[in-house]
Amino acid sequence: MERQIINKKKRVFSLEPNKNPSAVFTRKYTRHLVPALKKLNMNKNSSQTNQQTVKHEVDMALALSAQEFAWSRFLLQKLSSSKNPTTTTSSSSNRIRILERSGKEGGDEDGEIEKKLKELQKLLPGGEEMSVEEMLSEIGNYIKCLELQTIALKSIVQETT
Amino acid sequence: MDVSVLDRLKWLQQQQMVSPDFLQILGSDGREELKRVESYLGNNNDHELQSFRHFPEFGPDYDTIDGCISRTSSFQMESVKNNEDNRAIALQNKRKPEGKTEKREKKKIKAEDETESSMKDKSNMSNTETSLEIQKPDYIHVRARRGEATDRHSLAERARREKISKKMKCLQDIVPGCNKVTGKAGMLDEIINYVQSLQQQVEFLSMKLSVINPELESQIDELSAKQFQAYFTSLPEAVSKQSMMADFRSFPLHQQGSLDYSVINSYQTTKDETSSSWENQSQCLYNSLRTDSVSNFFSLK
Numbered sequence: 001m002e003r004q005i006i007n008k009k010k011r012v013f014s015l016e017p018n019k020n021p022s023a024v025f026t027r028k029y030t031r032h033l034v035p036a037l038k039k040l041n042m043n044k045n046s047s048q049t050n051q052q053t054v055k056h057e058v059d060m061a062l063a064l065s066a067q068e069f070a071w072s073r074f075l076l077q078k079l080s081s082s083k084n085p086t087t088t089t090s091s092s093s094n095r096i097r098i099l100e101r102s103g104k105e106g107g108d109e110d111g112e113i114e115k116k117l118k119e120l121q122k123l124l125p126g127g128e129e130m131s132v133e134e135m136l137s138e139i140g141n142y143i144k145c146l147e148l149q150t151i152a153l154k155s156i157v158q159e160t161t
Numbered sequence: 162m163d164v165s166v167l168d169r170l171k172w173l174q175q176q177q178m179v180s181p182d183f184l185q186i187l188g189s190d191g192r193e194e195l196k197r198v199e200s201y202l203g204n205n206n207d208h209e210l211q212s213f214r215h216f217p218e219f220g221p222d223y224d225t226i227d228g229c230i231s232r233t234s235s236f237q238m239e240s241v242k243n244n245e246d247n248r249a250i251a252l253q254n255k256r257k258p259e260g261k262t263e264k265r266e267k268k269k270i271k272a273e274d275e276t277e278s279s280m281k282d283k284s285n286m287s288n289t290e291t292s293l294e295i296q297k298p299d300y301i302h303v304r305a306r307r308g309e310a311t312d313r314h315s316l317a318e319r320a321r322r323e324k325i326s327k328k329m330k331c332l333q334d335i336v337p338g339c340n341k342v343t344g345k346a347g348m349l350d351e352i353i354n355y356v357q358s359l360q361q362q363v364e365f366l367s368m369k370l371s372v373i374n375p376e377l378e379s380q381i382d383e384l385s386a387k388q389f390q391a392y393f394t395s396l397p398e399a400v401s402k403q404s405m406m407a408d409f410r411s412f413p414l415h416q417q418g419s420l421d422y423s424v425i426n427s428y429q430t431t432k433d434e435t436s437s438s439w440e441n442q443s444q445c446l447y448n449s450l451r452t453d454s455v456s457n458f459f460s461l462k
Contacts, residue, residue, distance in 0.1 A: 058366075124356075139352065
């Protein structure tokens with residue numbers, strides 16, 4: 001029976017670990033996060049899990065699974081220095097500010113672009129210490145890692161509900 | 162002319178820093194010797210070049226090859242120099258073969274004038290530093306269009322701007338919705354909004370996770386392949402994999418995550434295996450998520 005199924009769908013599977021960067025990242029991420037969450041559960045049996053500690057674990061998992069990038073080093077520094085990390089998301093007021101600025105096209109264009117680059121630098125962990133060119137390349141892989149992180153988190157959440 | 166061969170030798174040597182011994186051999190006729198040089202160039206003869214590091218500054222007297230070599234071999238960065246006369250000569254040489262459609266200028270350095278210049282051009286240096294990806298010094302070829310300024314600083318700025326726009330184009334592929342917006346400012350807006358929304362999503366999900374976390378441990382043991390994949394139904398391959406996954410048995414796992422595609426057995430109950438099967442699920446699903454832009458960015462430095 002199994003042989004029939006195998007013959008119908010002929011696929012080649014490799015036993016090597018997948019080197020696709022998205023898969024590598026997700027693998028590392030889940031490997032870091034899931035045990036960390038379990039540990040949190042075990043340590044705080046009675047008290048409720050603090051949202052900040054969970055966020056801390058989430059960010060830590062992100063930083064640990066993307067260690068080839070510069071921003072992850074900065075993120076790790078931030079996390080290890082403070083137990084209560086500053087939230088990485090900028091407030092919604094920032095968003096509104098940007099939209100307003102883009103409305104007025106007057107003034108020097110280059111100055112606006114400079115401002116926006118600085119905003120972007122603030123979003124990236126360690127972005128302010130990098131040059132603009134470096135920051136732009138780091139932003140690309142930071143975005144990808146964030147996307148993969150959200151997918152992983154969504155699936156974890158969905159599994160447990 | 163004899164000069165051309167010499168030029169080429171010096172250029173080669175600049176590029177790849179041959180030791181002086183070889184170039185002395187290449188004195189008269191370098192054609193055959195060039196091949197020897199090129200074969201030699203595989204090594205990084207740093208230990209030989211060390212001796213040249215303390216060479217003093219050169220005056221305009223130095224015309225010999227030795228001076229040229231030691232100059233370039235000691236400092237990689239400073240091998241790139243620019244001279245006004247140099248460019249003028251280059252321009253004159255270029256204008257004859259090229260048509261008179263556009264004024265063109267290249268920032269390429271000719272070796273013969275290099276020894277004459279003792280000044281280091283810092284703007285050039287910074288340029289080459291940014292453009293250095295490998296150990297070999299690299300030239301920046303910047304085309305100056307008709308009517309544009311051709312002095313060093315604006316050239317350097319233009320090169321820098323082109324780099325930034327290149328990276329912006331790469332970012333366009335990554336950030337969805339960037340294609341419709343034109344111009345740097347709009348694209349930057351989109352990128353900022355996207356990053357902010359991603360970060361907010363992560364925060365929201367982690368908040369959700371913290372709420373349901375106490376139940377996490379019990380739930381994780383009941384992970385099944387189908388449930389996990391149902392989330393990824395946007396990927397067409399994932400749907401077809403569902404039926405396959407249920408039929409196969411999982412392979413024995415030596416290490417966590419060491420297997421690329423080991424199908425999850427929904428009847429597994431041990432904690433270790435479920436946690437590793439979790440990772441394996443994500444692995445085989447991400448096989449289909451390969452995109453060029455992703456690999457680009459993960460290899461970018």
